[in-house]
Amino acid sequence: xxxxxxxxxxxxxxxxxxxxxxxxxxxxxxxxxxxxxxxxxxxxxxxxxxxxxxxxxxxxxxxxxxxxxxxxxxxxxxxxxxxxxxxxxxxxxxxxxxxxxxxxxxxxxxxxx
Amino acid sequence: xxxxxxxxxxxxxxxxxxxxxxxxxxxxxxxxxxxxxxxxxxxxxxxxxxxxxxxxxxxxxxxxxxxxxxxxxxxxxxxxxxxxxxxxxxxxxxxxxxxxxxxxxxxxxxxxxxx
Numbered sequence: 446x447x448x449x450x451x452x453x454x455x456x457x458x459x460x461x462x463x464x465x466x467x468x469x470x471x472x473x474x475x476x477x478x479x480x481x482x483x484x485x486x487x488x489x490x491x492x493x494x495x496x497x498x499x500x501x502x503x504x505x506x507x508x509x510x511x512x513x514x515x516x517x518x519x520x521x522x523x524x525x526x527x528x529x530x531x532x533x534x535x536x537x538x539x540x541x542x543x544x545x546x547x548x549x550x551x552x553x554x555x556x557x558x
Numbered sequence: 559x560x561x562x563x564x565x566x567x568x569x570x571x572x573x574x575x576x577x578x579x580x581x582x583x584x585x586x587x588x589x590x591x592x593x594x595x596x597x598x599x600x601x602x603x604x605x606x607x608x609x610x611x612x613x614x615x616x617x618x619x620x621x622x623x624x625x626x627x628x629x630x631x632x633x634x635x636x637x638x639x640x641x642x643x644x645x646x647x648x649x650x651x652x653x654x655x656x657x658x659x660x661x662x663x664x665x666x667x668x669x670x671x672x673x
Binding site for chain 2: 546551
């Protein structure tokens with residue numbers, strides 16, 4: 446089953462604009478990860494934020510985490526056409542034996558050149 | 559190899575047939591995962607191997623699905639008596655047990671179509 450929902454389901458912006466995607470999850474977590482997927486294949490890990498962190502940056506990416514609201518956001522600044530992809534948040538559970546990732550339903554981002 | 563590889567990239571089979579999907583993880587990664595992704599959805603967990611053993615198979619939908627990893631490297635996902643509902647992209651991922659981040663490296667997937 447899906448961990449939660451991404452919001453919005455689809456987003457279309459112009460090149461140079463910022464894109465913000467939100468993720469909500471249901472269970473307690475020890476970390477939250479964001480992945481990108483192009484053309485329905487090959488997920489690529491973007492960034493991981495731990496439950497004791499509130500914000501993390503990596504290049505043009507900024508991730509926030511609010512564990513009280515069980516939500517996270519991914520901000521892509523100065524977007525490029527090459528950022529067009531689906532973006533998924535994923536969590537691993539608190540149970541140390543549960544290494545598998547639980548993914549949200551994804552946000553499909555379209556960046557218009 | 560440089561990354562996780564999966565074969566075949568596409569598989570079309572008839573309802574009721576048996577299929578095998580192969581995953582070759584990153585060399586040295588002891589953890590291997592299988593996920594299934596339906597159109598417009600996020601990947602859903604199927605099974606996780608630590609070494610040769612299945613540490614968590616709670617995501618397998620029924621007993622038609624089975625996976626092995628006999629030597630702790632290559633894994634094969636086996637589906638018996640395929641049904642049209644099995645059509646999806648099957649993704650494999652691997653990770654290093656020693657990594658504190660649990661980052662997983664995904665292969666390109668096998669698109670299975672059951673006609």
